[in-house]
Amino acid sequence: MEERYNRHIILPEIGIKGQEKLLAARVLLIGAGGLGCPIAQYLAAAGVGTIGIVDFDIVEKSNLQRQVLFGESALGKNKAIMARERLKDLNPGITIHAYPERLTPKNALDYFKEYDIIVDGTDNFFTRYLINDAAVLTNKPLIYGAIYKFEGQVAVFNYKGGPTYRCLFPKEPQEGTIPNCTAMGVLGVLPGIIGTMQANEVLKMILGIGEPLSGKILFYDALKHQTQVMKLNKNQEEIDKIYAQREEFTDREEVNSYCQTTTTTVVAIKDVLTWEDTQFIDVRNQEETPKINEIKVDQIPLDQLLLHKNQLANSKKKVIFCQSGVRSKKAVALLEEQGITNCWSIKEGAHQIKEILAESVMAIDKL
Template structure:
């Protein structure tokens, strides 16, 4: 039951016929856990609190750093050195005192993941490292919790919904984690400040749709966005892994993806000895390709769909990128429509 104050505060979204009073009541009753109070967590939290989600947990053990402020706009320079979750709770409480916010000043680990995640209806992953992402995913699968996922890298962002209504999970998209240090983080490679706001807002929108049971979610899809040209694409994700066989703390190989990976040394050997048998595609952005490349043609990952029919099936189709992650995604995109040999260069050109 909504109070007169709540009816007035949320009236601009309550009048939407798709949402209405019933949708606002669902938001009020919802319990959402936001993992990470950084670049993605800030916009997600601000919009969900403003929307009237009744119970929100925030888990993060980090403190505000001066370098955070260009993209984590919930914080100010006066907050530098303070715990993020406590600072966020205090500021979000001023934004909407009707929302119950619980702060967990701890990092999500193997020891506490089940305890934290089991208390909530919906989990949102704003973490910035692969071990945590796999841990969150696996715990959500085991506890049957829907998961909203987002990630950012330089000028590019991704959003998806996992483990929702028997849909695919994170391991169906990325079967194995890269080695530690294989993929640089934003501290090492940078990120444009507005990107977390764009991606985080999309994540909050997915959460609202799931809670209110409206619209069409990104379950079974990966939305990608490039801030340099404002291009967006949506790729379909198929469900391959079995829920009851996913380990909680280890990473398995699926679909023999490891067998499709080659070293850059092997690629160079093929290019040197049998170049006529190789069709090399660099799936990085144009500006990355222009800065440094080892040959081949440049087709950014999000434009691959337009070129699949032009790839020769009588040659080794090889994808390469900066770190090896986008080239793995390229295999997933092309594989259903290509009958030839496909390879990804492990660790990219780093």
């Protein structure tokens, strides 16, 4: 321990005692994306003894511009698991739990109870409010960070009875009113800066040094390199509302949010084949195989979908597929965010779709 953490230990503000505090700490990180990668990386390197990482999502090529824990070899694999792989090599002396699933009202409280500090590295409002409320109900401090294009926000919520995210923004904004990185783009280094600030707040809190960013929210503008700290007061009424809904918390509806499409827009290829007026859209990248040539297909890779949304036929049922059914779901959510309706995601991946199409073509030939 002395060699690995030497540069901590020789700081009088940390010392061996401080390093022992870090090694004994348990931190739960929700989201291993743009914010989550630098957060996890610095916490693991600093020797935070137990780190939990919750993320259901898979690594995509367009993530690599900012999600620095991943390389090409992680493409298509789960982010929480791939983050753990990288972090195990970075620091084998700590424990990392990967939870390759979505944080939901059903599992949030159980996860939070196992940890001392919660870190929000998510990309949608539904999960952010869920995290805030679960942190209040389990009495855990929450390190919040969020980004928009070239700007970021950082705050410490629910710290020793301090203000919460709902004291700042009481109501969850309506879905689709505020776009996220996928829809808007983001400067790659921005989540690096904001995530590193979040990691700094975690380390300060564990070590008990400096002043936590509690009762305040920091705004950062990467273009002007300006930071502004706004003071935030507690709104007890909003906090009481969270407690009042405690009993129903786990029954809270898992509302449709970004990357979380309702099952009604997911369809089986067999059903789609009976539809009329359909436009098939393949959101995979050019190089991905097998190619679907049994039917007419427009190819628009997911990360270019919004650029080419004029290619979508308004009047037709837009039926979207990809390699596994994950990106196509995202595509539907993305289009719905833009107010484009009548979009469907095929639940099967390209391999299966091709098999089913080949069978139905044979069936037609026999007729």
